[in-house]
Amino acid sequence: MPKMTMVQALNLALRQEMARDESVIVLGEDVGVDGGVFRVTDGLIETFGERRVVDTPLAESAIAGMSIGMAVYGLKPVCEMQFDGFSYYTMHQIEAHASRLRLRSQGRHHVPMVLRAPYGGGVRALEHHSESREAFWAHIPGLKMVIPSSPRNARALLVSAIRDPDPVIFYEPKAVYRAFREEVPEEEETLPIGRSQRVREGRDLTLIAYGAMMRPTLEAAEELKRQHGVEAEVIDLLTISPLDDSLLVESARKTGRVAVVHEAPRSFGPGAEVVARLVEKAFYHLEAPVARVTGYDVVIPLFSREKYYLPGVARIVDAARSLLSAQ
Amino acid sequence: MPKMTMVQALNLALRQEMARDESVIVLGEDVGVDGGVFRVTDGLIETFGERRVVDTPLAESAIAGMSIGMAVYGLKPVCEMQFDGFSYYTMHQIEAHASRLRLRSQGRHHVPMVLRAPYGGGVRALEHHSESREAFWAHIPGLKMVIPSSPRNARALLVSAIRDPDPVIFYEPKAVYRAFREEVPEEEETLPIGRSQRVREGRDLTLIAYGAMMRPTLEAAEELKRQHGVEAEVIDLLTISPLDDSLLVESARKTGRVAVVHEAPRSFGPGAEVVARLVEKAFYHLEAPVARVTGYDVVIPLFSREKYYLPGVARIVDAARSLLSAQ
Amino acid sequence: MPKTRIALPDSIDHLSILDEHGKIDTDLEPTIENSLLLRLHRTMLLARRFDERLLSLQRQGRIGTFPPIAGQEAAHLGAVAPLRASDWVVPAFREMAADLWRGRSLESIVIYNNGFNEGGRIPAERNDMPISVPVGSQILHAVGIAWGMKYRATDDVAMTFFGDGATSQGDFHEGLNFAGVFQLPVVLVCQNNQWAISIPRSKQTRSQTLAQKAFAYGIPGIQVDGNDILAVYVAAREAVERARSGGGATLIECVTYRMAVHTTADDPKRYRPDAEVEEWRRKDPLTRFQGYLAAKGLLTVDNVKAEEEAIAAEIQTAVARAEEEMKALGDPLLMFEHAYAEMPEYLSEQRADFIRFMHATQKEGDHA
């Protein structure tokens, strides 16, 4: 199996899905000739032409709204937001239409579109280029909100998202784009949307994370083992919404101690929902308050101070140790 | 003291603040001659003229964006969204600018604007006229998110919001607009933003709600007492964000049993944050899982089925009784 | 040539064929088959009467808030008449006459206005989008559908409707710009009915016409007398043909008038003089069209009377049938349908809990 970066793996997913199904269309700002500012769509225009790889004018609401129309018409648009921080221009189109046309038309229309956006910090970028606002989308009924964490699962989830009959917001952790390589099979591979994964077994505590936070979380798990002899179970959400809580609940019941990690601001963030689900379904097994290791409730600072804002290995280990010493 | 509806009380707040401070400007769609579709701005144009009560073209992003400019220039714009369901068009302006200009300019500029929007169900309205998406705004650092529940606190909070140096999203429960009257003093009255209120004392369990959900919650508390001899403590959040958890924590420590009520969809909704805070700060006092009595994770149905979607007295009582029978 | 006037090829025409006094410009009069003229008339009359009936149902509390269409029937029907079934209409919320022409049932309208999502159902055999309430937002969907039509190399056309107020929205601008850049087969029909709730056209924008906004996107724009069904038809036909033949998008501004309330929750006395309404009453598109048809010998007093009776019966039956159908819609569990292709687990749990709760409270005899 070839080793790929996440950018290459996403490109593979797009390339194969476009080859497989000519209703798949890629559109957005600079996705064509330029190959996308992160090069996720690199070379697609050479293979599939301007007909299927569409450089659009600079207008996010239109990119989303046109995608909705395309999807209703029977195409499978995969549109790109250049950065997470500009995707809120599409909020109205997504909330009012993408997520509801199935309901509004009583099943006659549906919106099999994918809206891709690089999210999160870690690449020394400008303001609005490092946000993590997946909670916005996760709160909208009728939408799906997916965040991969590695090249291989990114490829498989993007394929699933494209084939999904419902609209999927697909956030790509830009810090992971080129951070490491992983074997990704040439052959088609999908992953079910709406399922989280246990990526490390452990009995002492549970760490729940997703996206770019998976790496520091896994490192923290290693360090906990190495330095403290603690076996942390690690779960990768993969789908934020609809949130599948079965694995979380199972793990929390086993370990009784849970921390959830994300880079989004803490208050009203995705971690709160994880806590609420665990309280609903595993309350009597919890031996300590579920901890949230997250971004702070401020705008993510410009890049020189970003590292203090983003949860890192040390903060996760610190939280885990508090959890373990509880009671 | 005259008895007023919430609409009248809000009108009083605007009228008095405009008289007191000529930098207060009211703007929005149909807020002038028409007095607002709910009549909250009724008569203001007669008193203050077109200069200060501004009918705008139909463009929500512009209403918000222009308000940002006005506020930076030193005015205090109070802009109206005709309905909650159209306020997401302003998400970009609010997220990218209103909430950040203080930070971006390092204190040189700030954005003392208020964005008012009627929210929630209960008035037999059309699609997009009954949403409850306060969680969007609550998740944005730098913003404040306020929701009154009665004529008197609506008036006092709106006055505080107008005087606040930071941007405030002010959701008005349209189901309460004309539902009942309350004494509202002619004299100036404010309420601190960022403080919740205990509106009923009790020792058996805690009900936390806000906005339109306060009435069924209080009725549920009455019914719990009448039918089951249970003393429910009731807390009105008033400010959703920045969330003041001190009272919630204090009450949860006392009763050990808590339900949070809102009409927003459950997942990733405001209730999750309440649960998370209680877990962080009152975990060892909780005798049962914190319950969420909320809208379901679907788009709020058109009005004929709305009553099944919205939490009512019976659902709150039902949840309270489960809480009490836990363990 | 340091200060040069730039030659702009575009210009804006105003088109009017059948004037408010019934005078016809025979040079411009389109050749339309008699059967089509009569079908248009029937739909116009049906729409007018049904609109009146909805208003009375609303006053009786038998439906909820709705937006009447009176005065705009010609601007609806003239526009959709050149379309074929495989084309797509992407409406706003005030194009009931166009909806009826496209095959929407009276029943579905009554059901929708009673607050049942089922009233929005689009039958499998029909294209077209359901009603779109957020002003201007649907324009982008029409652009996307037109993109699909071009991609699939059909010669179908998407036609979208929106009001004068909608031209202020960002989505209007973005949609027209995309339509221009991609040369899409889309017809953009602006119902300039002079008001956006209480905001008059003059306060909506400072541009002299709405049609000239087409300049900004390099597409043709035309202004028509929207109460003249012949003028609307001619402009729409030209635009539809342009779109079908690869000529791209057209903006049509129909100058018309909203005769009634904005919605039944609105009181126009607060913001506009009766005299203005009276003035427009003289330009009524229905009487104007009827005069034309009578002059052509296609309509007699007796014809009209017979049609009125048939229409009254049709409406009567439809309302009764809708009220009957709604009895079958009482199941609250329907609110969990159509959220996703497959119901997510947590939503199933919520649904199950709702069922438990309903049983429990029904047993106790209250579920307020």
Place this chain on the structure above:
Amino acid sequence: MPKTRIALPDSIDHLSILDEHGKIDTDLEPTIENSLLLRLHRTMLLARRFDERLLSLQRQGRIGTFPPIAGQEAAHLGAVAPLRASDWVVPAFREMAADLWRGRSLESIVIYNNGFNEGGRIPAERNDMPISVPVGSQILHAVGIAWGMKYRATDDVAMTFFGDGATSQGDFHEGLNFAGVFQLPVVLVCQNNQWAISIPRSKQTRSQTLAQKAFAYGIPGIQVDGNDILAVYVAAREAVERARSGGGATLIECVTYRMAVHTTADDPKRYRPDAEVEEWRRKDPLTRFQGYLAAKGLLTVDNVKAEEEAIAAEIQTAVARAEEEMKALGDPLLMFEHAYAEMPEYLSEQRADFIRFMHATQKEGDHA
């Protein structure tokens, strides 16, 4: 008159005074005080050299990503030159020459580009808004500020900058429409530098000029040679005077060129031919302006040499000072500042926990 051409009073002029061969149209040549001309030249030269320096700092890893301005200096400086201090400039992100003219320090630019929020600080004595990254969004702020100016009955003016790409955004449309409807003292300066990252002007919109988009809002529009500082100045002065005297908004399209990369993260070789860049190099605004000043006897080779040296020293000092200043910005707790006027309780708790954590891990010797 059933099919009538509507008389539209608007038209679009193209203004050019000093052409790329240095030929001057003496009829149109503005009278500008020599001292102003020389100050403009100095700022232009400073901006050019500082831009070059930033590029080399970026290549050395001493600053982060930034958007170079080379080629657009005339379109920046000609626009802001007619402003006074009490006016407000509302920039996008590529108007460094205008920023310098308005008093922004070189230091703050270095600090900002090093990823410190402190670099965005606006000094108390200066109006103007900080950099705005989301394309087109800032236009609305200028409109709101202009609203305030009109409300306060000042004769100040707001001037906002944006690119060709920005004209596609909904916020551009909404902003210009509001500016027209409320007749606001705002000057809308479009930097049409032919590219929005990889998207050429021709794919951004189908309209022949960007200036003609003003028609849609009933405001005047003009296109100018953006590499001709005299033409830009004349057009801006006219627009500023119109705005000051209650005549409302103007759209100015400066036709210019982005000579360098979009940002230092961009590779224009992927999407545009070198030949195009070469062609524009011949239109360089700096050499053109220098030729004009030399012909006027205001600039000699020696003058320029002296200025170049002074500027090199100024830049050198500023970079050194900025790098010194940044040493004092190491405190991570600064990230909790300026969120609100008063820090909310829960944020204070987070801050306290951060302090606890920093102490704990510093003690253990790692805080990766």
